Amino acid sequence: MKLSTLALSLGAILLLSGCSHKEVYKPENVKGEWRTAGHLSSSISQTADSAALLDNGRLLTAKGEKNIKIPEEYRLINATDTWIIAESPENNLVLFPADGSDAKVTFELKRQIAAANIQDDTVAILFTNNEMALYSLESKKLLFKESANAPIAVDSRIANPYFLKELVLFLTLDGKIVIVNSATKQVLRSVVVSSEEYFNNVTYMNVIDNNLVVSTNNAVLALSQKEAREKYEIRNIAYASDGIWLTTKQGEIIALTPTLQFKAKKKFPFAHFVGLSVQNDRVYALEQEGYMIAITKNLLAYDVYDVDMDNDNKIFLGDGRFYFDDRYIDIK
Structure with missing residues (x-):
């Protein structure tokens, strides 16, 4: 069973077992109304943290729609400046050139893939059983592998491996960061983000000014000279040089420093946030029922706008834009 299917199936069971009267x-x-800024060539069918696929197979990146098509039956995993990374129906890793050429590369793995990334000749793959591996792009040979505890259930938002110079950061399905030296092929360190039993995979990671911020659904970790960790029931997270903002399952927007010191909190009763972005002096939180909350970074003042969207839309966050269905809105 695919990870995303597993997460959705368990999520459906939890919803059905709960109260039928949803607030x-x-x-x-x-x-007022937040007006649509533009339209896509088709509706969004798949989303990943770095890109999305449209129903017509075209690729959508943070910078907009690209004239690159991925077969409909493929699952989008990641997009870099050089490669579009996908999984075939046969569970093979397929790399499509980002320039739109036909020189695709296939790794015949026949194994279910959770996440992947590529830098130069190194291909980093996280499998659905939580095993980590490095392959050579040129020779396709296995260079490194490391086993880990297989997850019971995961969130469908899975963070891809991250390259930091000669280091590869595997963001595991059981709430850890495993740091591997790509030259020596050795594990240097393993850092626990959180240790919950279910839905504990890493869903977000970013590095700014040598400060690493990583989160699961249950906790956020900041790692620089020191290690800081705080527990929150996280829906969305946004990290900028001057702070971290997150939304919670309780309908809160919380402001933290880059090292996780608490700054402010604002609660919006029963809000279910589906997207979060920081632009200039505002934080923009998209709410499932079709509202955009534009709030100051200190969370002291905000405005609410109507957004023409369905509450079952797939959301993709671009460069100063929220994409959903077959359109987008600007927040710059």
């Missing part, structure tokens, strides 16, 4: 967010004041 939804209803703002007291709506300033």
Whole structure:
């Protein structure tokens, strides 16, 4: 079973077993309508943290729609400046050139893939059983592998391996960062982000000014000269040079310093946030019922706008844009 299918199936069971009368967010004041800025050539069918696929097979990146097509039956994993990384129906890793040429590369793995990334000749793969591996792009030979505890259930948002100079950071399905030296092929360190039993995979990672921020659904970790860790029930997270903002399952927006010191909190009763972005002096939180909350970074003042969207839309966050269905809105 695919990881995303497993997560969705378990999520459906939990929803069905809960209360049938769902409370939804209803703002007291709506300033106006947040107008659609533009349309895509087709609706979004798949999303990953770095890109999305449209129903017509075209690729959508943070910078906009690209004239590159991926077969409909393939699963999008990642997109870099050089390669579009996907999984075939046969569970092979397939690399499509980002320039749109036909020189694709296939790794015949016949194994279910959770996440992957590539830098130069090194291909980093995280399998669904939580095994980590490095392959050579040129020879396709296995260079390194490391086993880990297989997960019971995961969130469908899975962070891809991250390259930091000669280091490869594997963001595991059981809430850890495993740091591997790509030259020596040795594990240098393993850092626990959180240790929950279910849905504990790493869903987010970013590095700014040598400060590494990583989160699962249950905790956020900041790692620089010191290690800081805080527990929150996280829905979304955004990290900028001047702070970290996250939304929680309790309908909160929380502001933290880059090293996780608490700064402020604002609660929006029953809000279910599906996207979060920081632009200039504002934090933009997209709410499932079709509202955009534009709040100051200190969380002291905000406006709420109507957004024309369905609450089952697939959301992709681009460069100053929220994409959903077959359109997008600008937040710059």
